[in-house]
Amino acid sequence: MGNRLSKIYTRTGDDGSTGLADGNRIAKNAQRVEAMGTADELNCHIGLLVEQLEGEEAIAEAMRRIQHHLFDLGGEFAIPGSQVIGEQHIHWLEETLDHFNADLPALKNFILPGGSMAAAQCHMARAVCRRAERVVVALSHEDSINPDARHYLNRLSDLLFVVARVLARRDGGDEVLWEQHRSGI
Structure with missing residues (x-):
């Protein structure tokens, strides 16, 4: 590993810029920084999910x-x-998505986030993953990026949806199904 941070604050970002790993400095609101931050935010949501997965070793x-x-x-x-x-x-x-999806029933309704705390957290991670994908698409319009990064996020959001379904159904629980006319007043 490279240099370790011995001092956490440097004051170099006080001007609204941040350093990239290649040594260049860019604005903290640049699309590239947004992509980095959203990937980090998604990672945090998945960390919260993992902490709710007692007894779900394969998913964890x-x-x-x-x-x-x-x-x-x-x-x-x-x-x-x-x-x-x-x-x-x-x-x-x-492959992981196919494994977890294999025992799920076919979808016949839209699913609302919920069913259990872990399933709801997994849906939250899925929503942040979709945002990360949108940010990466926006970044690709202004700078060259690895297209596999975008593909990865697209598949990951699908996997998180499937895992949320698995978690909602575990221990006899139910998925929360959207009811078309229930939103009326």
């Missing part, structure tokens, strides 16, 4: 692996032109 292990991927993804955004996330990550997500 998958989520921990994803946390490492997301940390790598943030690093990729911090070094313009780098590529850490690749097709093998996307393939692993697809």
